Structures are given as structure tokens and as C-alpha cells.
Amino acid sequence: MIIKTPSRLHLTLIDLNGSLGRIDGGVGLTLEKPALVLEMERNNGEISVEFQNRESIPVKVISDYEDKIKTSARRMMDYLELDGGYSFTICETYPSHSGLGSGTQLSLATAKLISEADNQQITVPEIANIVGRGGTSGIGVASFDKGGFIVDGGHPQDEKPDFLPSSASPASPPPIIARYDFPHDWKVVLVIPQVEKNVSGEKEVNIFQEYCPIPVEEVQQLSHLLLMKMMPAVLEKDLDGFGEAVNSIQNIGFKKVENQLQKPIIGDIMQLLRDAGAPGVGMSSFGPTIYAVNDNTQDIVSAARDALRDIGGSIIETRAQNSGAVLEHIH
Incomplete structure (x- = not known):
């Protein structure tokens, strides 16, 4: 089997x-x-x-x-x-x-x-x-x-x-x-830089203990963004709206903590992919995988290659299943 x-x-x-x-x-x-x-x-x-x-x-x-x-x-x-x-x-x-x-x-x-x-x-x-x-x-x-x-x-x-x-x-x-x-014609480019993973195991447990509870205002802001922007954008196939929501959540709540604990290169790559035209760029979980949701992978992949030139890593072109x-x- x-x-x-x-x-x-x-x-x-x-x-x-x-x-x-x-x-x-x-x-x-x-x-x-x-x-x-x-x-x-x-x-x-x-x-x-x-x-x-x-x-x-x-x-x-x-x-x-x-x-x-x-x-x-x-x-x-x-x-x-x-x-x-x-x-x-x-x-x-x-x-x-x-x-x-x-x-x-x-x-x-x-x-x-x-x-x-x-x-x-x-x-x-x-x-x-x-x-x-x-x-x-x-x-x-x-x-x-x-x-x-x-x-x-x-x-x-x-x-x-x-x-x-x-x-x-x-x-x-x-x-x-x-x-x-999820819209099948939206493409996802994964960029996995070859960096030592900052967070897993016991260190991950300590981070949850140290940074939680997250301020309730941030939870409310995030919930509002998900319910009134991200979820409708998926249903209405609004790529720009979805991308804006992805970009915004990087700076709210626990995701903000996850991003702040990364090496600066992670944030730099995310910005490079946005500059290359990706409507939405985020980090998955505690990283280091970065994802760019887009409808034109060529420029995004090219920017990703440039970003990984000195540090190494992999690029995967995929879509939702x-x-x-x-x-x-x-x-």
C-alpha cells in the first residue's frame, strides 16, 4: 500500500x-x-x-x-x-x-x-x-x-x-x-532559505511561555482581518485582497513574534518577493519557509533565486490542493 x-x-x-x-x-x-x-x-x-x-x-x-x-x-x-x-x-x-x-x-x-x-x-x-x-x-x-x-x-x-x-x-x-x-489558478512559490532553524523543540515551548498571552487587541484585530478580509477574498477569488491580508498578518499577534525571532534575512527575502510583484508574502509557522501567493511566478522565482544566491536554499513552485x-x- x-x-x-x-x-x-x-x-x-x-x-x-x-x-x-x-x-x-x-x-x-x-x-x-x-x-x-x-x-x-x-x-x-x-x-x-x-x-x-x-x-x-x-x-x-x-x-x-x-x-x-x-x-x-x-x-x-x-x-x-x-x-x-x-x-x-x-x-x-x-x-x-x-x-x-x-x-x-x-x-x-x-x-x-x-x-x-x-x-x-x-x-x-x-x-x-x-x-x-x-x-x-x-x-x-x-x-x-x-x-x-x-x-x-x-x-x-x-x-x-x-x-x-x-x-x-x-x-x-x-x-x-x-x-x-482555494483558487486553483493562484500559484504559490515556496522559498526555503538554507539558514539554521532558530526555533524548535524546547526553545519553541519557551517562546510560547514567554510571549503569551498576546494582547487581546491584537487578537481582535487579527480576527477582524481574517473574517472580513482574508476569508471573503478566498471565496470571491480576490487575489489582491487575500495578499493584503497575508501581508498584514505578519505584523500582528503571535505571527509578529514568530517573524521577530527570525534572522533578518527572512524579512529581507519577504520584502524582495513583494517588490517583485507578489500580492501576498508570509512565513509559514516558525519558518524558515516563506510563501508568495501570486498569479505570475516568473518574476517571483527570479527574485527568489537572487535572494538565495549567497545563502543557498530551495525554491518550489506549487499550488493549493x-x-x-x-x-x-x-x-
Whole structure:
């Protein structure tokens, strides 16, 4: 069996103040590329992980992928009370800890393959609960499930009393309060500069503790912008309106904190892409991936190449995916 998952952009968290009794909430977009392709076969022994193109994958990514696959597989096997083992082959990867949500896609893909092989009909939110994903943002889980442009409603504070990243939160995936098809003719250019990632793991936990709660005025400003500008722009296919909303959210609330903690080059590249004509440019999650939503990629890609000339990195031309992960049975 083979599964192919999309990637996702995390545009912003909505409410890290909590004055109404809920925290988190997120806005995100599912992408066609980069994609993760994972193949699985049963075996009689252990959980093994192979890579089709191991030599071209950084060692850190290999160990991260192996760890996530084995952890998720064991959790699903324990849940279903299964014995035996599985051989996993990773046919396509995308960078981990780059702001594209590889951890969630990998964990869900692994568990989905095992549950399908055992003929179990388990919903994607239930799978997320079993493997421990979606504790802060529901965007990755919903991207795997349905794709498209997604807004989630966060967590009640009695379930999640603390401000924490997904990696440190045991809360279940939040409810999806809006999911729209994203205009297919809008293009997305991803720019992933080769910079040492500033924030992940324990450092990420400390940032949530240090900067939250965010002032309620900023949460209100962001909510107004999402409800009365960004969401209608998606439905009305208003690229300029959507772009203005993306640009504005970079300077509000927790996204402002995420941007301020980056190396200056990240902000410089974002400005270069706007100057090259991209209507909307933002940073996904804690970065370093930058995205530019546009309808003319040529100038944007050219500006991105110039920006990466001295530091290195990758550029991916993609678009939204309005559907979730795809499973194929091999006979």
C-alpha cells in the first residue's frame, strides 16, 4: 500500500490570549508540493524504515523520519492490539522542521496505512488523537483529511490550559470552523532559505511561555482581518485582497513574534518577493519557509533565486490542493 500526502502552510495562530475561554485557532493552506510518499508492507518482525534516495537526504531528516514513523506505528499497533511488523519505504520526502508540517503528515500517513491494512475505518481526527498530533493547530490534520483553505477553532482552556506548541500538547485536534476550496489558478512559490532553524523543540515551548498571552487587541484585530478580509477574498477569488491580508498578518499577534525571532534575512527575502510583484508574502509557522501567493511566478522565482544566491536554499513552485491524502492499494 502507498499513501501520498500533501504539505501545508500554517498562515497564523489566531488567539493566544484566551480571554473568551479558548486558545490557539489556526489558518492554513494545503499544498500539492512538496508531497510525502510512503509505502508499507507487512513483515513478521520489526518496524523497519528504508529511504529510496537516502544519499540525498540530510542525516538529521533521516533520523527524524525514522523516529516519527516508528513512534506512530507503535502507537497504532498498540491501539489496534496488533503483533508482527511493517516495512516502510519513504519514496518522497520534504524538509522536516521547515514550517511545512512534515511531522504531522508522516505520523498520520504511517498510522493510516496500518489501520487500512487491518481493515479498520478510523477517522483522521481519531488517528491524530492516537498518534498525538493536532494539539495546537488543526491545520495539518485537516490538510491530510480534506485539503483546501482551512480555519480551525482552537481548544477550550479546560482541555488545554497552557500556551504550548503541538509537539508539547496532548490536546485533541480542534474543530474545523471553515474549509474552502482555494483558487486553483493562484500559484504559490515556496522559498526555503538554507539558514539554521532558530526555533524548535524546547526553545519553541519557551517562546510560547514567554510571549503569551498576546494582547487581546491584537487578537481582535487579527480576527477582524481574517473574517472580513482574508476569508471573503478566498471565496470571491480576490487575489489582491487575500495578499493584503497575508501581508498584514505578519505584523500582528503571535505571527509578529514568530517573524521577530527570525534572522533578518527572512524579512529581507519577504520584502524582495513583494517588490517583485507578489500580492501576498508570509512565513509559514516558525519558518524558515516563506510563501508568495501570486498569479505570475516568473518574476517571483527570479527574485527568489537572487535572494538565495549567497545563502543557498530551495525554491518550489506549487499550488493549493483541495483534497487530502491519497491511498493506493498495490496488487
